[in-house]
Structures are given as structure tokens and as C-alpha cells.
Amino acid sequence: MNYYSEHSKVWVSVDCIVFGFEGDKLKLLIGRRQMDPGRGEWSLYGGFVRADENLEDAANRVLYSLTGMKKTYMKQVGAFGAIDRDPGERVISIAYCALINVTDYDDLLRKQHGLEWVNIDELPKLYSDHNEMVHKAISLLRRRIKTEPLSFNLLPNLFTLTQLQHVYEAILGDEIDKRNFRKRIKAYDFIEKTELIDKDHSKRGAALYRFNKKHYNEESSFKL
Amino acid sequence: MNYYSEHSKVWVSVDCIVFGFEGDKLKLLIGRRQMDPGRGEWSLYGGFVRADENLEDAANRVLYSLTGMKKTYMKQVGAFGAIDRDPGERVISIAYCALINVTDYDDLLRKQHGLEWVNIDELPKLYSDHNEMVHKAISLLRRRIKTEPLSFNLLPNLFTLTQLQHVYEAILGDEIDKRNFRKRIKAYDFIEKTELIDKDHSKRGAALYRFNKKHYNEESSFKL
DNA sequence: CCAAAAGTGTTCCGTCTACACCCATGG
DNA sequence: CCATGGGTGTAGACGGAACACTTTTGG
Numbered sequence: 001m002n003y004y005s006e007h008s009k010v011w012v013s014v015d016c017i018v019f020g021f022e023g024d025k026l027k028l029l030i031g032r033r034q035m036d037p038g039r040g041e042w043s044l045y046g047g048f049v050r051a052d053e054n055l056e057d058a059a060n061r062v063l064y065s066l067t068g069m070k071k072t073y074m075k076q077v078g079a080f081g082a083i084d085r086d087p088g089e090r091v092i093s094i095a096y097c098a099l100i101n102v103t104d105y106d107d108l109l110r111k112q113h114g115l116e117w118v119n120i121d122e123l124p125k126l127y128s129d130h131n132e133m134v135h136k137a138i139s140l141l142r143r144r145i146k147t148e149p150l151s152f153n154l155l156p157n158l159f160t161l162t163q164l165q166h167v168y169e170a171i172l173g174d175e176i177d178k179r180n181f182r183k184r185i186k187a188y189d190f191i192e193k194t195e196l197i198d199k200d201h202s203k204r205g206a207a208l209y210r211f212n213k214k215h216y217n218e219e220s221s222f223k224l
Numbered sequence: 225m226n227y228y229s230e231h232s233k234v235w236v237s238v239d240c241i242v243f244g245f246e247g248d249k250l251k252l253l254i255g256r257r258q259m260d261p262g263r264g265e266w267s268l269y270g271g272f273v274r275a276d277e278n279l280e281d282a283a284n285r286v287l288y289s290l291t292g293m294k295k296t297y298m299k300q301v302g303a304f305g306a307i308d309r310d311p312g313e314r315v316i317s318i319a320y321c322a323l324i325n326v327t328d329y330d331d332l333l334r335k336q337h338g339l340e341w342v343n344i345d346e347l348p349k350l351y352s353d354h355n356e357m358v359h360k361a362i363s364l365l366r367r368r369i370k371t372e373p374l375s376f377n378l379l380p381n382l383f384t385l386t387q388l389q390h391v392y393e394a395i396l397g398d399e400i401d402k403r404n405f406r407k408r409i410k411a412y413d414f415i416e417k418t419e420l421i422d423k424d425h426s427k428r429g430a431a432l433y434r435f436n437k438k439h440y441n442e443e444s445s446f447k448l
Numbered sequence: 449c450c451a452a453a454a455g456t457g458t459t460c461c462g463t464c465t466a467c468a469c470c471c472a473t474g475g
Numbered sequence: 476c477c478a479t480g481g482g483t484g485t486a487g488a489c490g491g492a493a494c495a496c497t498t499t500t501g502g
Contacts, residue, residue: 003259004313007272009233012305012316035227048231051314055305079303079318081236081279089228090275092236092316094303143367162454179456180492202453204499386481403483404465426480427473 011091014059015046015130016066017077017137020102020117021154026170027102027117028134029066029110033127037087043127044134045115046093059096066113068106073099073153075144077137085129095133097141099153138171145171146224149190152211160198160206161185168224184224190215235315238283239270239354240290241301241361244326244341245378250394251326251341252358253290253334257351261311267351268358269339270317283320290337292330297323297377299368301361309353319357321365323377362395369395370448373414376435384422384430385409392448408448414439 018029033043045066049058056074064070077095085091102117110117118124120138125131144150151167152159165181185191192215196208216222242253257267269290273282280298288294301319309315326341334340342348344362349355368374375391376383389405409415416439420432440446 004235004315007235008275009235010273010275011228011231011233012236049234049305049316051232051234052307054307055303055316076302078300079279081273081318083276083278091228092273092279092318094305094316160454177492177494178454179494182455183457184491199500202499203501204452204454206454384481401465401467402481403467406482407484408464423473427475428471428479428481429473430481 011089012049013046013091013093014049014055014062015044015093015095015133016059016062017044017095017097017134018063018066019097019099019120019137019141019154020105021167021170022102022117024166024170026120026154026167028120028123029115029117030124030126031113031115034114038127041127042124044095044130045113049094055094056096059094059098063096063098066109066115067100068109069100069104073150075140077133077140080129080133082129087128093133095137097137099141099150101154101156103156141171147222149211149216149222158194158196158198158208158210160201160208162201162206164191164209188219188222190219235313236273237270237315237317238273238279238286239268239317239319239357240283240286241268241319241321241358242287242290243321243323243344243361243365243378244329245391245394246326246341248390248394250344250378250391252344252347253339253341254348254350255337255339258338262351265351266348268319268354269337273318279318280320283318283322287320287322290333290339291324292333293324293328297374299364301357301364304353304357306353311352317357319361321361323365323374325378325380327380365395366397371446373435373440373446382418382420382422382432382434384425384432386425386430388415388433412443412446414443 020027020029030042031045033039033041045062047058047062049055059074060070063072063074075097077097079092079094081092083090123131123134126134145168151164154167155163161182164185165176165178169176190212192210192212194208194210197205198208199205244251244253254266255269257263257265269286271282271286273279283298284294287296287298299321301321303316303318305316307314347355347358350358365374369392375388378391379387385406388409389400389402393400414436416434416436418432418434421429422432423429
């Protein structure tokens with residue numbers, strides 16, 4: 001116990017970087033900070049880690065309080081611990097990135113917390129080092145989306161190939177050739193065409209597809 | 225201040241995952257833990273983060289105390305915070321991965337700290353969640369070495385192409401075709417052939433090469 | 449009837465992979 | 476003189492990129 005007591009303890013928080021996809025744009029969920037220091041500034045949503053709580057649990061608790069969602073995709077982005085990153089006290093924060101399906105998200109809850117979806121290419125200045133966190137999350141996301149089936153977390157269960165393509169374009173920030181994209185997608189059995197047709201986004205109607213997680217786990221290789 | 229004080233503080237430490245390359249093997253620097261809890265177990269080397277110290281500074285301080293080296297490659301692996309990861313108290317640890325050139329490392333210092341180089345494929349059970357940290361570090365390293373010039377951190381300033389190839393093979397865990405490897409290397413101007421010949425590792429002698437960081441920064445693209 | 453999005457194949461080019469032999473030298 | 480590691484080129488396979496027109500239907 002002596003071993004520990006001679007060293008100082010610090011506050012540890014988690015911050016959630018919540019991405020959603022809406023209107024062909026990748027969006028980030030941010031709010032106005034409700035407390036000092038930094039009251040009123042745009043900010044990620046976070047919370048302190050409790051003594052009896054894992055880091056992941058803390059991040060999930062924060063996310064749940066915001067969105068009412070559990071079991072969403074969540075990944076650690078990293079620890080941020082510059083001495084003066086928090087203007088009040090020394091606080092080390094672990095950033096987590098979540099990908100959520102906006103259509104599952106209760107908009108009432110969003111408004112209750114005073115949160116907004118903002119385009120990632122129109123981010124305002126955020127509180128403390130939160131911009132840095134977001135940039136790191138985006139660059140991780142760009143890397144991972146090429147080899148992991150992350151895009152489906154941002155879409156409804158049923159989606160069109162055009163929507164799927166827009167997710168990749170929004171994240172990678174580049175246009176993709178439609179024919180080449182669809183050729184690649186069709187090579188994967190775990191992206192299943194259904195009999196259903198989406199008529200909301202086009203006059204002609206587009207086939208709806210579904211991600212089959214079980215088949216994905218069997219195939220194991222993926223490369224966009 | 226009220227905002228903070230209602231939450232609990234925790235200890236935060238850093239742990240250093242130090243990789244080296246020796247005898248065609250990727251090695252990890254570990255030691256026997258000198259203190260309770262866990263005295264005598266194999267362990268990474270770590271230390272508590274001080275109140276007036278950035279995370280990176282803490283990791284560099286720990287690494288310096290071990291190896292006498294500064295300005296080595298160092299990258300955050302992630303935060304580990306399971307409630308019971310430390311058998312004594314709640315401690316959250318940020319793992320950092322360092323790549324060092326073993327020939328620059330004062331072996332006396334190694335012995336003073338009772339440290340050993342062990343092959344990464346012969347790792348013993350380590351204290352607490354340190355095996356998990358190492359695995360995450362290795363998988364990050366495998367990913368990054370394909371697009372970043374990390375391998376040179378593990379080699380002396382002057383190295384042969386065979387040594388360089390062995391670094392990639394050790395990290396990726398796979399054999400590489402010699403002719404294909406050398407073809408790719410020669411396409412990069414920032415890997416410069418010198419007039420010097422290494423006679424230590426072969427009878428015939430092998431040309432020594434050098435990594436030119438300045439040229440690398442100008443070229444900007446790299447893909448093994 | 450026309451605007452708007454869905455859907456569909458082929459060709460070309462560059463990149464990756466597989467593969468085997470001669471060279472120089474220390475012991 | 477021979478064992479050991481150093482050094483070199485080519486051909487075929489494969490995957491990625493470029494590219495344009497027809498279909499359907501709501502308004």
C-alpha cells in the first residue's frame with residue numbers, strides 16, 4: 001500500500017465520440033457544455049470513471065445516458081493526458097469512438113440533452129483537446145473501415161447499395177466508382193440482397209440489402 | 225471544483241513495451257517485478273504518472289531510466305483499466321510501445337535493472353494484463369510497419385538489406401522473397417546505399433544501407 | 449415526357465508473386 | 476575447395492481503375 005500512497009491520484013474521465021450518418025454525410029454528436037469550466041462551449045459528451053467501473057463500462061454508461069443505446073460499436077481511441085488539457089484540474093481522459101445508426105436514435109433524447117449532429121467537415125472549435133480526439137477517431141475510422149465491416153453500424157438493418165457507398169465516400173472523403181464498388185460488394189456473401197425495395201429515396205426504387213453477421217464471421221476476410 | 229470533487233480519483237501509471245531486434249528475432253524487454261503486489265513475476269516496466277507530467281513524458285522518463293535513451297520511437301498503445309487489473313489498488317495504466325536499437329543500449333544498465341530480452345514468440349506469463357498490452361502492441365506494430373518506416377528504429381544506423389528483411393519477417397511472422405523485397409526497397413530513394421561493406425555477418429560481405437529521414441519526409445509515400 | 453437515381457461489363461494497365469542461379473570469400 | 480550468405484531478372488497472374496449507356500417511375 002505504501003507503494004501506491006507515495007504517488008498522486010488523478011481524475012479519469014471518458015469522452016464519447018459519437019458518429020452517425022445522415023443525408024450522405026458523416027456527422028458527430030456534440031453539445032454545449034453544461035458546467036464549468038468551459039460552460040457553453042461545444043464539447044463531446046463525457047463523464048468520470050467510477051471507482052467500481054471498467055473504462056468500457058464507463059463509456060457505455062455515458063453513451064447509454066445520451067442515446068438509450070447499448071451494444072453499439074465502441075472502440076477506444078486513446079488516452080489524452082496533457083497536464084493542462086482540462087482548465088480546472090488535472091484530468092486524464094480516455095476517448096471512445098461509437099458508431100450509431102441514427103434512425104434508431106430517439107430524437108427526443110437528443111433534444112433533452114441539447115445535442116446536435118454536425119458535419120465532420122464543419123466542426124466548430126470544441127472544448128479542451130476534443131478536436132484532437134475527433135481527428136484521431138476519424139483517422140482510425142478511415143483505416144479500419146477498409147478491413148472491418150464497420151459501415152453497417154451507421155446504417156439501418158436494411159439499406160441500399162447507394163447508401164452503403166455514400167458511407168464509404170463520407171468516411172474516406174473521396175468518390176468511389178459505382179460499378180467497381182458494386183462489383184466488390186457482390187463478391188461478399190455476407191451482404192445479402194433482400195426481396196424488399198426502397199422507394200423513399202428514388203423513383204425507380206432500389207433493392208434493399210442486409211448485413212449477415214454470422215456469414216461474415218465465417219468468411220473472415222474483407223477488404224474494400 | 226465541486227464538479228470534480230464529487231468523483232473519485234485513481235492512480236494512473238504508464239507501462240513501456242520495449243521491442244528490440246537481435247539475432248533475427250523480435251524481442252521484448254521484461255524484468256522481474258521488484259515490489260508487491262506481484263513481486264517476482266515477469267513484468268513490463270512501468271511507473272506512476274506524476275501530477276505535473278504529461279503521459280508521454282512519463283513514458284519517456286520510464287524508458288530513459290531503463291535504457292538511458294531519449295528520442296526513441298514511442299507510441300501509445302492504449303489505456304487499460306479493468307477494475308481488478310492491479311491486484312492491489314485500482315490503477316489505470318496507459319501502455320506505450322517503444323522501438324529501440326539494441327546496439328545503442330548499454331547492457332550494463334539492462335543488468336542493473338535485472339532485465340532480459342525475450343523472444344516475442346516465447347513470452348512467459350506476465351504480471352496483470354501485461355500480456356494483453358503486448359499483444360495489442362504487436363498487432364499495432366504489424367499494421368503500422370507496412371506503411372511507416374518503423375523498422376529503422378530497430379536497426380543500427382548502417383544495416384544490410386538482409387537485416388532489414390529479417391526485421392520485417394520477424395514482425396510479420398512470415399517469410400519474404402528476397403528478390404521481391406530488394407526490388408521494392410530499391411524503389412525508395414530514402415534507403416541509401418553506402419560505400420561501406422559489412423564483413424561481420426558474411427564471408428562475402430554485404431553493402432550497408434542508411435535510412436535518410438529527410439528524403440523520406442519529401443517522398444511521403446511508403447508501402448512495403 | 450423528363451429528371452433523377454438504379455443498375456450493369458469490359459478492357460487496360462500496373463503491381464504482386466513465383467521462381468533459380470552465379471558470386472565472393474573465409475576457414 | 477566448399478559452405479555460407481550476397482546479389483540479380485523475367486514471365487504470368489491478378490486485382491484495381493477507368494469508362495457510358497439503359498431502365499424505371501414519380502411528378
